[in-house]
Amino acid sequence: MFVVSVIIPVFNASEFLFNSVTSAIELKEVIEVILVEDGSTDNSLNVCLELEKTFDKVKVFSHEGGLNKGPSASRNLGIKKSTAPFVSFLDADDWYLPNRFLMDKKRFTELENIDAVYSCSIMDKYQGLRNKLYGVNSIKYSNLNPILMPIKFFEKVVRNKLVLFDTNSITFKKSFLQKFKLFDERLFLHQDIELWFRLMRKGTFVAGDWENPVSVYRRHPGNRITSKSRLSNLKMIQVYLDNLGIDNLLRFEIDDLYSRILRKKSQKFSNSMKRRVFFYFYYYIGFFNKKSVLEKFKSSYDID
Structure with a gap:
């Protein structure tokens, strides 16, 4: 059965949380939204607890002592606490679109031996512009079809410098993730890319939706996208x-x-x-x- 745990690391994102969380809980494939509060200095913890009271699907966790341990540790804790056979991630200032898991469900149902399904996304200011999709598209998909063995897939990604997905637009079998070291907690930035490269060497990744974005990512002065160097x-x-x-x-x-x-x-x-x-x-x-x-x-x- 295709049901998903959505993991959202939360740090100083109180103004965005409601939109992010409701975009996930409204999807029938989502059985739980796990909020990992990461020692915020704003009102995020209170917002998380209020969302947990309001919505049955929402579960809130924090690091021991209320420490700020970063997005890697937060996502790792979320994976540990998740109960669904499939896991996806969502940044606290971004949101899912209604079609988020439609192709994921189709792919995982039809192809039992795959480990991950990835789709395209879009930046908030480009919504509605098909030429601004981020990640997999028809040209990249044709280069990776039919389904490739992990090393051949990884080689094509590396040699062609392909960007196929972001953290919000990929879904994993939890059993696959649990075989390997998860997000490296030494990294506060780029921890997702580092993990994806390790996983692409070992797992079977297939494209989901390359025509319609499944999530929207937001760029603003306070988020980590603008901090990368x-x-x-x-x-x-x-x-x-x-x-x-x-x-x-x-x-x-x-x-x-x-x-x-x-x-x-x-x-x-x-x-x-x-x-x-x-x-x-x-x-x-x-x-x-x-x-x-x-x-x-x-x-x-x-x-x-």
């Missing part, structure tokens, strides 16, 4: 290397990570010519010794 990207790569181990990297991964690190490092220069010179100079210096460069990079900063 060059250094936070580099830390994410370090954590990924630490979790996976350099010796377990595939050839195409080594090439991709090597280039990504250099591109991110080159962004410290505002001048585009300096960025290009930096990138290509170091790219060719380490070209024949990429694994050693990655190992040195992984060990160069304290990531704990």
